[in-house]
Amino acid sequence: xxxxxxxxxxxxxxxxxxxxxxxxxxxxxxxxxxxxxxxxxxxxxxxxxxxxxxxxxxxxxxxxxxxxxxxxxxxxx
Numbered sequence: 178x179x180x181x182x183x184x185x186x187x188x189x190x191x192x193x194x195x196x197x198x199x200x201x202x203x204x205x206x207x208x209x210x211x212x213x214x215x216x217x218x219x220x221x222x223x224x225x226x227x228x229x230x231x232x233x234x235x236x237x238x239x240x241x242x243x244x245x246x247x248x249x250x251x252x253x254x
Contacts, residue, residue, distance in 0.1 A: 178208040179253065184220045184240075185229035187213070193243045194229040201249035209253075 181198055185191030195213060202209045214220060220228065227241030231252070238252050 178210060180212065180234055181209050181253075182212045182214055182232040183229055184214040184223060184225050184232065186217060186220075187215050188228070190243050191215075191229040194231060197243065197246050197249055198231060198253075200246045201253055204246065205250055205253055207253065 179202070181202065183191060183195045183198060185194070191213075195211065199211060202211075214223075220230075223230075223232070223237075225240055229243065230240035231238045231249075233253060244252075
């Protein structure tokens with residue numbers, strides 16, 4: 178099971194990223210747990226300077242943009 182974390186305060190782009198991540202994971206048929214990290218202190222402690230950000234199994238995959246479902250599928254596969 179993959180642990181997927183979307184870091185951001187809950188802005189429109191954060192929500193879009195979470196939706197796209199879920200769609201990509203479902204299309205790939207992988208088991209996952211999606212966590213939405215909205216606490217600013219936790220985001221800063223993770224070293225995130227631009228939001229939204231995506232962390233997959235503890236590894237930073239992207240920040241500062243919302244990629245397409247197709248692009249996310251390559252990151253999650």
